[in-house]
Amino acid sequence: MPVKVAHICAVPSSLKFLLSDQMRYLEEQGYEIHAISSPGPYQDDIIEQLDGRWYPARISRSISPLDDLRGVWDVARVCARERFDIVHTHTPKGTLLGQLGAHLGRVPIVIQTLHGFYFIALEEGSLSRRLVHALETFTCRATSELVLSQNAEDVARLLREGVCGPDKAQVLGNGIDISRFKPRDFDDDELRRRREAVGLKPDGPVLGIVGRYVLGKGYRELCEAVQLLAPRYPTLQVLAIGARPTSERPEEVFLPDQDPIAGERFVCLYDRQDMEELYRLMDLFVLPSWREGMPRSSMEASATGLAVVTTDVRGCRETVTHDDNGLLVEVRNSRLLAEAIAALLDDPERREAMGRRGLQRARDEFDQQVVFRRVADSYAALLKRHVRA
Helix, strand or coil: CCCEEEEECCCHHHHHHHHHHHHHHHHHCCCEEEEEECCCCCHHHHHHHCCCCEEECCCCCCCCHHHHHHHHHHHHHHHHHHCCCEEEECCHHHHHHHHHHHHHCCCCEEEEEECCCCHHHCCCCCHHHHHHHHHHHHHHHHHCCEEEECCHHHHHHHHHCCCCCCCCEEECCCCECHHHCCCCCCCHHHHHHHHHHCCCCCCCCEEEEECCCEHHHCHHHHHHHHHHHCCCCCCCEEEEEECCCCCCCHHHECCHHHCCCCHHHEEEEECCCCHHHHHHHCCEEEECCCCCCCCHHHHHHHHCCCCEEEECCCCHHHCCCECCCEEEECCCCHHHHHHHHHHHHCCHHHHHHHHHHHHHHHHHHCEHHHHHHHHHHHHHHHHHHHHHC
């Protein structure tokens, strides 16, 4: 019988956009893959991919003790019924509720991918930061047999704080489908036509940003930077692409095209499946996130030959080396963000050289197949350990 593995996320969009290729790879290796998440957009895509092996659970991104207990119970019932061999959790709430439910459902192997600590983006010293830190530490220390971290800095933190040892916390990395992305290879007339087709004006520099429409992705800071840049670059535009907000807390949502000052310079697209073509409409990629695990969007931008301006936070630092394939700026500092963007807009040769180095780095370091093999090897090692036990 095949080994049964359940991946758990808060929402189906994470299963689709973060894990669908990984789940497909694991199926090719002989694992029987299942998925658990709250209902929502893209659940039908996951149901189709997994031949119906998707199960709903009340996993909300917001903190609601009663609903969270129900979510734990939902996961526990599915795990007890399906008798999974491995439960692999992702995202903060998916990990917390999923791991508790998996243990209640008596799953023998429970692991997590750490997509970046969430507490780091919260206000220093705040009650919410201390609470989230405690919960994230708890899942790493007490409920996970293995923690696969997307970035090395989070592993270093776990080891430094004594949360777990090097046998339990390992660097997984992150990757993309390198074959899907390639630099722009059409002339200026075709570029104008394609830009107009998505709602952009045909001429002028185009910045790009890809990410959920939430404050934590740095959209407010980008709006402020664009406002500072507007007098110098009157034709500047921003192409933003993200999932339509559905499960986010209302206070976290930020739609840049509705900004009263800079909004008119933004074209916002939702739920696109043609990212490999949209990157090729950009002149420079910007990701001013407050926190990241290891951002796929900046890797995809590099694989398209774009220079990247991003924040000097862990995760982002693993995809961009300052003054090599892009620039790093202080987080939540719109003035420095504007200065970095201007520096590269004013120097096309420097920007294009960074793009070429980023393209080579993507080909050398960001292939998702390497990550998938690490996951499969981790499963095999854990299964072997349990057989011996």
